[in-house]
Amino acid sequence: MNQRLPNTLSNNMPKTYPTPGGVHPPQNKAQSTSRPIQQASLPAELVLPLSQHAGAPAKAIVAVGDKVLKGQCIAQAKGSISAYIHAPSSGEVTAIEPRAIPHASGMQDNCIVIKTDGEDNWCPLQGCEDFSQLPASELVEQIRLAGITGLGGGGFPTAVKLISSDTQASLNKAIDTLIINGTECEPYITADDLLMRERAQQIISGIQILQHIIKPSTATLIGVENNKPEAIAALEAAIAEANANNITVVSFAGKYPSGGEKQLIQILTGREVPSGGLPADVGIVCQNVGTVAAVHDAIVLGKPLISRITTVTGQACAQPQNFEVLIGSPIAHVLAQAGFDASACQRLIMGGPMMGFTLTDTSVPVIKATNCLLAATEAELPSPPPAQACIRCGMCAEACPASLLPQQLYWYARSKEYEKLEELNLFDCIECGACSYVCPSTIPLVQYYRASKADIREHKAEMHKAEQSKARFEARQQRLEREEQEKAEKRAARQAAAKAKLAAAAQAGGEQELDPVQAAVARAKAKKAAKAAAAETEAGNSTAKPETKPTDEAN
């Protein structure tokens, strides 16, 4: 498969495309890059939220009291978008209960709690010597069973992305470009940088597996910001070593948020993912470098995803650095290893300073998507001053990578004009925070957008519900009318039959005439029946009284 591409020399840098907007916040990456990745120690207790990925929560398949081995599956994916979860170390399941989980809302959710036994005993692993012998579907299944989710922060199940690109390819147009995201544009975070520096071979091997699955017809590009020369050099060395000439490292001048999936696709290919669509719609699959390394571990070594690289940084940490952390480690345990000073920390962020969310509880665990723990002091990230009036300076619009008009969105978000918001494409906002970052009036713009999106979604759901019940009501109405009509027809038929009978009898009785009294009674009866039928229909039309509720509501 190496022959599919003309040999691209690494010094012959492929073209990149300009993108709108973007900001240049201080990088603050040097703090955590001076030390190599360190293994974080084994915590006494691991807490594994059943919902730590995008999609449906996983379903626990162990019970309290069960002994588990490292790497053993403890929860299964439930539904089409979900992910498997594995025991990150050996020990005993001590609880399956709601615990505080890392989430912007600070909520609790079901977690499997494992008391580690300190042995760190692996379950038997089955790696694969030569993945190229396996069919793509088999590899995707193994990736699914390994519980791999997007490690860049999104947490979307990787296998789902690969399957959908698979079906996409057969349905629509083939994937021509595989993009590996090593951009890591958010300040402070260096997890991917260190991973690329130290484990470039793993990454390249993982990429080759994905190439085998996806078969990109044109190119495989690794996008890296040019502020990571060591990472770029390491990747290029690994490419040369693996003789993987069809993989190209593309570096470009950094700005935030060039690492957003949509932005990176635009930078590397000039294509835009259609609004509401997927990268596959424009022939692209995009994966993060960390995810790719996990794919290598899963396929080649047979190891499920039980650990990840997390940057622990901020001025409240004496030794900021990157750790390889077991998923489920309480963050207090991880922070302690970086010399965390709780009294100095004023804001604790999971993720980076642009898109991360604050934590108020250090007992929450590291999850698959935790790329950074930022323990910041007040001096480092000062408390936001009160928002001032929007002076419509347009700095936000200039910063927006999606070419939205944040000041207009803000205006309509405040007045809750949802239609206007949709006209201004609120749902194309990637919540990158570039607009809030530059706003001289320190308006928390993104907060308004999130709230408005939630409101609109809710509103839509309600509308949908209302529409459904309206449709149900109308269907029922039609059925009632139909039944009524049938009844009336039957009645008419019956009457006609009676009349015919009567007429026949009269005829049979010779000269005997039709009794006029009897005829009048019959007429009155018919009238009354018709009236009653009309009244019934009307009642059905004007109300949906419970007593008239038919049993087959479901249609």
Next chain:
Amino acid sequence: MSLLNVSSPHAHRPLSTATVMQLVLLATLPGIAALSLFFGWGTLLNLAIAIPLALLFEACVLKLRQRPLAFYLGDYSAVVTAVLLAIALPPHSPIWLVAIGIGFAIIIAKHLYGGLGYNPFNPAMVAYVVLLISFPVEMTQWAAPLSLIDSGAIDGHTMATPLDVLKNNNSELVADLFAHNPGFGRWAGLGWEWVNLSFLAGGCFLLYKRVFTWHAPVAMLSSLAFCSLFFYDGGSSASKGSPLFHLLSGATMFGAFFIITDPVTSAVSNRGRLVYGALIGLLLFVIRAWGNYPDALAFAVLLMNFAAPFIDYYTQPRTYGHKAKQPPSKEESH
């Protein structure tokens, strides 16, 4: 340890609205200095009346609207309005004129519309137009350049501005005007050219500081230059003045960098600001050349303030992923 619970982003660029306003104030200094140097301390006097009055009015209205005083006064927007109006008014304007203007700008044009950010019209320009219509005599007497008064080249302390002279001229060649009329300097009006260059310098400083983008000013100046080139007529007696004359006359540079860049009342997108600026330049020229007022910045700006929402509607930038123009991907080309 009490951990903050706030939403992203957590980092913020250290450029506040108050800083923006301070930079704008700072950038007006060269222009104010040039005005004082060539036309005397009348503008400084205007400023000395306007600024305290503006703060006073602002404070009163805030009090009435029950808003925190220090917080809103601290955004400097009232001071900026005062400074812009004081610069636009003729030097040595009577106190009552300044007071009425400031009152109108702050109370009516700004707060009656809901305060900073909600006002559809530029407060300083609204006040200017109200004064010009109500008190045309006071408003059209511009101080004569100091040098002419000192040398006794003219009588009195005011004289027609070069824009006036050119508009009313129908017998002399432009070159002769420059040669004979004491009010003309090297490229435009005596003194005016330096005032404009000073405002240009201040504007460049603000561009450098990224307080606003280049779109509106460049569009306005280009369209003004283009229009005047079209009607220059080789400097005949029917000439409407050279591009350079227009660029360096009256309120051109002040308007381009300090008035039409007022974000609140202009178009919002960059493309919109190009249109907005270009139309102001066009209107400015049309009114200068054929209108009843010698300089027309305020009218041009107010008209376009009015049109800004329409410009916005038609210049909404194309959002990512919408009607995307895609470069042909490889498999489509074979």
